[in-house]
Amino acid sequence: MSEQSHGGPEHSGAVEHAGVEESGKYAIDNPGIPPHRPRLADEDPRAAKRAERQVAVLFGISIIGTVLFFVGYFVVGQIGPDTEIGTVRLQNMLLGLGTAFSMLGIGVGIVHWAKTLMPDHEVSEARHEVRTEEDRQVAVGMIDDIVEESQFKRRPLLRNTLIGAVALAPLPAIALFRDLDDSDNRSELATENFGVERLRHTMWDSGVRLVRDPTGTPIKASDVTIGSAFHVIPEGLNELPPTEHLNQKAKAVVLLMRLDPQDLQISPEREDWNVDGIVAYSKICTHVGCPVALYEQHTHHLLCPCHQSTFDLTQECKVIFGPAGHALPQLPITVNEEGFLVAQSDFHEPVGPAYWERG
Amino acid sequence: MKALSQKRRHPIAGLALLLLGLLITGGLYSVASTMNQAQAATTGSTYSAEDITEGEKLFNANCATCHGYEAVGTEDGPTLVGVGAASVDFQVGTGRMPMQMQGPQAQAKPKQFNDEQTAQLAAYVSSLGAGPSIPDEQYLDTDHEDVDLGNGGTLFRVNCAMCHNAAAAGGALTRGKFAPGLDGVSEKHIYEAMVTGPQNMPVFSDSNIKPEDKRDIIAFLKEIETQGSPGGAKLGSLGPVSEGLFIWTAGLALIVGFMVWLTTRSS
Numbered sequence A: 001m002s003e004q005s006h007g008g009p010e011h012s013g014a015v016e017h018a019g020v021e022e023s024g025k026y027a028i029d030n031p032g033i034p035p036h037r038p039r040l041a042d043e044d045p046r047a048a049k050r051a052e053r054q055v056a057v058l059f060g061i062s063i064i065g066t067v068l069f070f071v072g073y074f075v076v077g078q079i080g081p082d083t084e085i086g087t088v089r090l091q092n093m094l095l096g097l098g099t100a101f102s103m104l105g106i107g108v109g110i111v112h113w114a115k116t117l118m119p120d121h122e123v124s125e126a127r128h129e130v131r132t133e134e135d136r137q138v139a140v141g142m143i144d145d146i147v148e149e150s151q152f153k154r155r156p157l158l159r160n161t162l163i164g165a166v167a168l169a170p171l172p173a174i175a176l177f178r179d180l181d182d183s184d185n186r187s188e189l190a191t192e193n194f195g196v197e198r199l200r201h202t203m204w205d206s207g208v209r210l211v212r213d214p215t216g217t218p219i220k221a222s223d224v225t226i227g228s229a230f231h232v233i234p235e236g237l238n239e240l241p242p243t244e245h246l247n248q249k250a251k252a253v254v255l256l257m258r259l260d261p262q263d264l265q266i267s268p269e270r271e272d273w274n275v276d277g278i279v280a281y282s283k284i285c286t287h288v289g290c291p292v293a294l295y296e297q298h299t300h301h302l303l304c305p306c307h308q309s310t311f312d313l314t315q316e317c318k319v320i321f322g323p324a325g326h327a328l329p330q331l332p333i334t335v336n337e338e339g340f341l342v343a344q345s346d347f348h349e350p351v352g353p354a355y356w357e358r359g
Numbered sequence B: 001m002k003a004l005s006q007k008r009r010h011p012i013a014g015l016a017l018l019l020l021g022l023l024i025t026g027g028l029y030s031v032a033s034t035m036n037q038a039q040a041a042t043t044g045s046t047y048s049a050e051d052i053t054e055g056e057k058l059f060n061a062n063c064a065t066c067h068g069y070e071a072v073g074t075e076d077g078p079t080l081v082g083v084g085a086a087s088v089d090f091q092v093g094t095g096r097m098p099m100q101m102q103g104p105q106a107q108a109k110p111k112q113f114n115d116e117q118t119a120q121l122a123a124y125v126s127s128l129g130a131g132p133s134i135p136d137e138q139y140l141d142t143d144h145e146d147v148d149l150g151n152g153g154t155l156f157r158v159n160c161a162m163c164h165n166a167a168a169a170g171g172a173l174t175r176g177k178f179a180p181g182l183d184g185v186s187e188k189h190i191y192e193a194m195v196t197g198p199q200n201m202p203v204f205s206d207s208n209i210k211p212e213d214k215r216d217i218i219a220f221l222k223e224i225e226t227q228g229s230p231g232g233a234k235l236g237s238l239g240p241v242s243e244g245l246f247i248w249t250a251g252l253a254l255i256v257g258f259m260v261w262l263t264t265r266s267s
Helices: A045-075 A083-117 A133-150 A157-170 A169-179 A195-201 A240-254 B002-007 B013-043 B048-061 B084-093 B115-128 B149-159 B187-196 B211-229 B241-261
Strands: A004-005 A122-125 A210-213 A228-234 A255-258 A278-282 A294-296 A299-301 A308-314 A318-321 A333-335 A341-343
Touching: A045 A083, A157 B187, A210 A341, A228 B149, A278 A333, A299 B115, A308 B187, B048 B115, B084 B115, B084 B187, B187 B211
Parallel strands: none
Antiparallel strands: A004 A122, A210 A228, A228 A255, A255 A278, A294 A299, A299 A308, A308 A318, A333 A341
């Protein structure tokens, strides 16, 4: 327990005995603390006064910053649908600068205060010795006492009921998380509520018309010229209530493109899934579910902007680059008697991310 | 009928049939191509015959190396039959064509032809086959009373933002290709790009996005061009790349600066 100190004020209570005890004990003598060098403010009262003013100015900046924040928040006013973008910009600027000034002013001020004005005597504390075996025994004795006095061993009824209570306590969390899954397509079986079952079924069904996102207007096969890309939602989606609308849209969005039919390499079971080279694919990336909609009409590549997974449209959206694990699910489409594009059925596989078991 | 069946094995019967077939094919072709020209004339608005001949001269001198005479295409360049005047006006008007060199995609550069020459080239190419024509002035008027900026923004985010970025700052595609930023692109060129789908951009024909909706999109783009960012420096609106770079350099430098200041002794 030795302390070393230099230059402390008389009332600091620090004891000065640098290098006395350790001398000769180690190969290298304790060099001690470099000599104390007084600061400008320690010797010159004018410098101290100046430092005091600087700190006060910094605290003043903090006060101005807080005022600035409230000017931005209350004087500039509420942002509504009719607010000019210039007003939004002004408000954001005042809020940001105000917060920055009010925080930095306090922080920088306190540090400057401590560095220039508060006492700066050096103190060093020696490291404590490692605890002895005796101390360890005392600690073990304490734990034994606790076990003994709590009567943990003597009253097994208490012990067992406590274990039971602790084991049961986390169960409400399971119920809570289970109830997050409140979608309409919830199955009777609890095991099918989570995960892939929710993605297995979308709004697409036999005869559901393909309509434009966001207008909801149906698409005639003749509207889709070669090289076109249409962003498509199922008919009826726009009529759903807001939350349900988003939940369903997140699963059902589709990209519709037309290629020269000769460019398509179609597997036998999908031969009637396109209409004269018009193909529809799920827009949800099979990696982690970003919307894949960057379509290059000459290379026929579909690129996901998040992790650069690239899908080749000519090979039924096979992954040709990137982390995605599966081809994009294809939506089988056909034309109805009025010439509008309709789905033949739902997707034949779950849409979206493939990091869980797809079954 | 009997006489015909008796003579069908005659030595010159095959020859006669071949001639007949050629005659029908040729006849049909000439009818079809005049129909094509008639269509081109209706969609190609007001090009005079002189424009077309002047355009042909310019085309043969500047474009035929890659696109071939009569714009039938070669190994180095696609056919331009049926691309329409809008396509020529866009590609030549933005300097993308003639291309400086073959690469992942033709890039915008100072244009090589003046407006008159561009119009002549457009006249010639549109005379080869029907295609999208140069847009009507009324669909480029972003101050039109029917313009709905909100609708334009929604359509832009659904159809365009995935490649061109939500702030229209552009973005990367595969293998060296990219979607350019749309700041400073003229109303006419934006419209023409939508309707023709230059290079790897998909086509957004008038049957997909109505001309009035295209006008809304253009008006939205012009609006965000003049209004700027809603908060502070936008760092190119490029998202996490430029923002991350900024915070890892400027932000870290600031923190290191504070550390140095905190640990130095006051003088």
